[in-house]
Amino acid sequence: MQSRNIVFIARSLDGYIADKNGGLDWLNTTPNPDHQDMGYEKFIKSVDAIVMGRTTFETVCSFDIEWPYKIPVFVLSFSLESLPEDYKDKAEIVKGSLSDILEQIHKKGYRQLYIDGGVTVQNFLKEDLIDELIITTIPILLGGGTPLFGELPREMEFEHVESVLYLDALVQDSYRRKR
């Protein structure tokens, strides 16, 4: 099966993934009484490993919840030497250029990769390494914060795959890189 790097992320209508204070409360402004998962379970079953940046890793660790992933997690970090003891069986640090890292991960047999975290997504995009974007738009203007997208050395076209409406409020658009 072909390797694929996939982004699955929520952004505000004005393109932020965290608000001006780094907060994520705005993700839950739409009432969700039945705990609709916005396609997350279906998506997570379609990938076989997760690649995230250190900030995202630390954010997940800071949540007062059980470790949420059942598949291997690779944490991109130049600065971290080792993971906290509690996470050593859950995640693994990877270092090097993105192509080196992908080669390491592919050699371990993981080819359908969930790429997560703002900086990591931007770095993958800079090297044109993202194959699919699944973006859920929350109908709120934050007016500032951490942007999903950043500067790119060149334009990249995508194909529209599908759009799904959740909770009568959130539009989830899937795009595939046109190559």
Place this chain on the structure above:
Amino acid sequence: MQSRNIVFIARSLDGYIADKNGGLDWLNTTPNPDHQDMGYEKFIKSVDAIVMGRTTFETVCSFDIEWPYKIPVFVLSFSLESLPEDYKDKAEIVKGSLSDILEQIHKKGYRQLYIDGGVTVQNFLKEDLIDELIITTIPILLGGGTPLFGELPREMEFEHVESVLYLDALVQDSYRRKR
């Protein structure tokens, strides 16, 4: 009928309304052999005047086409004293604060307003004067350019109205300000 200020605009997947060179060619990357108008005619019939910034006015004037509007156009400008002779029967300069300008326009009987142009949209949003956003997303990452949205003094929630797919590629989302 209630007054409404409506934005109808296209942006790239990463939120730009013009590319790094101010160009708009990327708007036409999707083949459109039947000249599908992406809902423009229907939209323009739903408004009774257009409010645009000077830059947008000058951009429209620079296109090598007939004047494209059949309804009154109000050009927001602090610097322009008068319009070029050719445009005097087509558009009118308005000056003052946005609330003053809206009052002037409402007094003339125009209440369903198409608000156009990047800076103008941002200025209306800063004062929470936009009631509807109709945004068509072009499936391309530009990696830089003129952003549709800017800094806002506070968050603003919207309701999803509808999403329409054009040319199997462009998603047009309509949102209404939640008040």
